[in-house]
Amino acid sequence: MSDDQARLLRERGERLRHAAQSIGITHAAKAAGVPYTTLRDYMNGSEMKLSAVASLARACGVSLDWLAFGVGAGLDADGESSAPVRGGHQVVIPWLSPQPDEGLRVGKSWLEAALPRDPATLRLINVSGDAMAPTLREGDLVIVDTDARAVQGGAIFALRVEGDILLRRLERRLGGGIRALADNDRYPPQELQTAEAAGLDVVGEVVWSGGLPRG
Template sequence: MDEQIRLMRERGERLREAAQSIGITHAAKAAGVPYTTLRDYMNGGEMKFSAISSLARVCGVSLDWLAFGNGTGPGADSPDGTASTTRQIVIPWHDNHEDGLRIGRDWLQSAIPRDLAALCLMTSEGDAMEPTLASGDLVIVDRSVTTVTASALYALESSGTLMIR
């Protein structure tokens, strides 16, 4: 039993290192894991596979490293000699009121195969888009899309007010 507790604590420390590399709050939001749950994981609590795989993706580390310590973690040089921080991107807020969301570049590029420089963050407000979006949900907007087509969500500005429809 002591060995299992030690392994869980080590996993929690690797998770803390990975989450700190992009910001703990940002890691929790991007992975869809409640902050308190992430904190419990970092303190050596038992982790759900779905959560640890999402956290590995958004933090830009391998699942093998995060779960078992195999390979290199955040901050290590990649095989081409560049620092691993190039594997992360910061998505700015549409109004630049905060720093933005730091997220794993590889995961983001696979989830949103677009020009990453055109992305920004917004927060959904109101209940007009429920149940798809609840008030307060974080939304990534692609500013390069300027034409409306069927079956998509859009961020629109009308009379100085931003809306998601």
């Protein structure tokens, strides 16, 4: 590697460090689906995958051009995003159930582009179990829109069942009722008749998911 290439990587790493620190490094890694150790290596000047740069730029609310090349919308002198956003540069998506930390802090510009929904209705859930594998894996993060509870089109919903949160794909049956499906074939479908479906506690629709890179 030439001296110029090494310098460019160091400068890119510094821009990434400032951007990630503006929303919290741990939050940046979670929002972008990049392992924390990989993000740390990137900040220290390691070569970055283009897909990771793009994901980190979205999560931190900066432009891809700025993060990769130092041009375009980035961070101002106060460490805030200079991209045109409304009402502040960060949004915190709280956990559905109480957790030790506040939730997922993301760039508002990313949220407005990726999830054009009312941020006040969004909640964060940590996937537990393998019922929705391979679509969702243990430890993945999902964002649920608690204002979207109408069952249609086979979307994945969060359900509250006896105090626990389950994730299932719901389909409305032609004759009435709902079919609840797990993406893992080890879990059989559950047929809910009309009366049972009416009592189903639907928390909201899963509108985003993220986790560690798969490969």
